[in-house]
Amino acid sequence: MKNIRNFCIIAHIDHGKSTLADRLLQETKTISDRELKEQTLDDMDLERERGITIKSHAIQMQYNHEGTDYTLNLIDTPGHVDFSYEVSRSIAACEGALLIVDATQGIEAQTISNLYLALEHDLEIIPVLNKMDLPSASPEEVSDQIIELIGCEQEDIIPASGKTGMGVQDVLAAIIKKIPAPKGDPEAPLQALIFDSVFNSFRGIIAYIRIKNGTLKKGQKVKFVNTGRTYDADEIGVLGLGMKETKEIGCGNVGYIISGIKEAKEVKVGDTVTLVENPCSAAIKGFEDVKPMVFAGIYPVDTDEYEELRFCLEKLQLNDASLTFEPESSAALGFGFRCGFLGMLHMEIIQERLERExxxxxxxxxxxxxxIATMNDGEVRTVNNPSEMPSPNKLDFIEEPYIKAQIITKSEFTGSVMNLCIDKRGELTNQVYLTSDRVELSFEMPLSEIVFDFYDKLKSISRGYASFDYYPIGYKKSDLIKMDMLLNGDQVDALSALIHRDRAFELGKKICTKLRELIPRQQFEIAIQASIGAKIIARETVKALRKDVTAKCYGGDISRKRKLLEKQKEGKKRMRQVGRVEIPQEAFLTVLKLD
Structure with missing residues (x-):
């Protein structure tokens, strides 16, 4: 056990975590040059295309340091705020963390929040200054930021470059010297933490585990504490670039277990695995259920595919424990699911994975x-969907979730960032200068305002420099109303929204204008209206296509033409009463991207 080291890599998005992990794999000869490709651990097409890590990836390396063989278990984690749940699980399975900071960009918001996560779990932190080969690197300035943040010495910071391989041996030496070996009792009853799971269509569900106490041998009967189910350990092993089968996994090590589980619901990430004949007394603590921040309905285009969609979402949930979903139905779209996501990027990724995988x-x-809606009779309801909003005569008041947002930006963009936040109903609570040209702004603002396009706007007004992190602080009373969209007097519930009263008119106008461009013209006139209760606040009209019914009258009396036009007018009236308007798929999506 004393030769095992478990560590993860934490950093802000795009600070070179995956590239540095590649160099570590090469240096320890875990992977041959032939097998190496850029970002080796990112195995999803989506990750490679966007250049971001979405999933945590675990891999075991063997390394000989000063004549002793060491086993290093590395977990590469995502850097985007939407995937911070992945990071929290990885941290629970480790004793140390490499904190990677880009020498050209300095410390950013997500770096700080991931660092606090690691410190809460008492991890040993090794600071690494990456991208030292770039001409724009400013190592002295960034080193000072790191020293101020974690209180280490200048010589503790390892200069490195994931691209050229500089400093990789120093990183490995520091991992072995500084990160403590895992603690645990090999003789105690088995106690193992499930920190991830994947679905394999041939083998069923593969659970990744970190053994805290005891030893697991192949063929033993195991029990999952949370669900209370028992299984046989059909195959166990460690995680190399592929899976390597072994006879047993020792205390303190990281590995996988296959026990022929087919149902996604039976494996919960964060569950404890123990043996049936000699169970452990308590489950491993330190795992909270994830709190989704953004909710959206996902509906199959073809209603027959409802069950198939459920199956796909269950499979995705295995691989991404932060996705939550429950069935719901809508008048316009039929049956579907109400899904909870950690943010907009998370929602986009899930949608793309559904389409690709x-x-x-x-x-x-x-x-x-x-x-949270409180009724006149004191009853409290949670409203996840605009259609669940109680009628105004029964409602006493409604509260919406607020967040504390921390934005780190260059001082030249302070004014425009403040304007953006105040536009989004934010209140400035604090402003701290980290260095002469970097400022940290703290705001309290409604979560509903950052759901849409806040992050994209923040990036564009700060030329990509501002970094953003947030956490929930509770609920506050708010003047919210439900805005409905009507097409020819019929309500389209998929386009309803709960919004602040001051914003309703402006947003209603925008959606109407956008829908007018997107809805194809019919033989009859279509009225697009935005309403609050019975009051119409905005209207646009899609003009009718008109057939030329008088084409066959060449000359002759005007009354002949008038008779045909009157007949057409009657027909248009009737058509309008029975006509149905199909809303194209783009219409639902463009509403999401309104400026």
Whole structure:
């Protein structure tokens, strides 16, 4: 056990975690040059295309340091705020962390929040200054930021470059010297933490585990504490680039277990695995259920595919424990699911993975957050969907979730960032200068305002420099109303939204204008209206296509033409009463991207 080291890599998005992990794999000869490709651990097409890590990836390396063989278990984690749940699980399975900071960009918001996560679990932190080969690197300035943040010495910071391989041996030496060996009792009853799971269509569900106490041998009967189910350990092993089968996994090590589980619901990430004949007394603590921040409805385009969509979502949930979903139905779209995501990028990724990995085409409704409504008789309800909003005469007041947002930006963009946040109903609570040209702004603002396009706007006004992190702080009273969209007097519930009263008119006008461009013209006139209760606040009209019914009258009396036009007018009236308007899929999506 004293020769095992478990560590993860934490950093802000795009600070070179995956590239540095590649160099570590090469240096320890875990992977041959032939097998190496850029970002080796990112095995999803989506990750490689966007250049971001979405999933945590675990891999075991063997390394000989000063004549002793060491086993290093590395977990590469995502850097985007939407995937911070993945990071929290990885941290629970480790004793140390490499904190990677880009020498050209300095410390950013997500670096700080991931660092606090690691410190809460008492991890040993090894600071690494990456991208030292770039001409724009400013190592002295960034080193000072790191020293100020974690209180280490200048010589503790390892200069490195994932691209050229500089400093990789120093990183490995520091991992072995500084990170403590795992603690645990090999003789105690088995106690193992499930920190991830994947679905394999031939083998069923593969659970990744970190053994805290005891030893696991092949063929033993195991029990999952949370679900209370028992299984046989058909195959166990460690995680190399592929899976390597072994006879047993020792205390403190990381590995996988296959026990022929087919149902996604039976494996919960964060569950404890123990033996049936000699169970452990308590489950491993430190795992909270994830709190989704953004809710949206996902509906199959073809209603027959409802069950298939459920199956696909269950499979995705295995691989991404932060996705939550429950069935719901809508008048316009039929049966579907109300899904909870950690943010907009998370929602986009899930939608793309459904299309790529499972060939499911889906319609996504306008994302929103959940509110708390208090009725006149004192009853308290949670409102996840605008259609659940109680009628105004029964409602006493409604509260919406607020967040504390931390934005780190260059000082030249302070004014425009403040304007953006105040536009989004934010209140400035604090402003701290980290260095002469970097400032940290703290705001309290409604979560519903950052759900839409806040992050994209923040990036564009700060030329990509501002970094953003947030956490929930509770609910506050708010003047919210439900805005409905009507087509020819019929309500389209997929386009309803709960919004602040001051914003309703402006947003209603925008959606109407956008829909007018997108809805194809019919033989009859279509009225697009936005309403609050019975009051119409905005209207646009899609003009009718007109057949030329008088083409066959050449000359002759005007009354002949008039007779035909009157007949057409009657027909148009009748058509309008029975005509149905199909809303194209793009219409639902463009509403999400309104400026």
């Amino acid at each position: 499972h060939n499911m085409t889906v319609i996504t409704t306008v994302p929103n957050v959940s509110y």
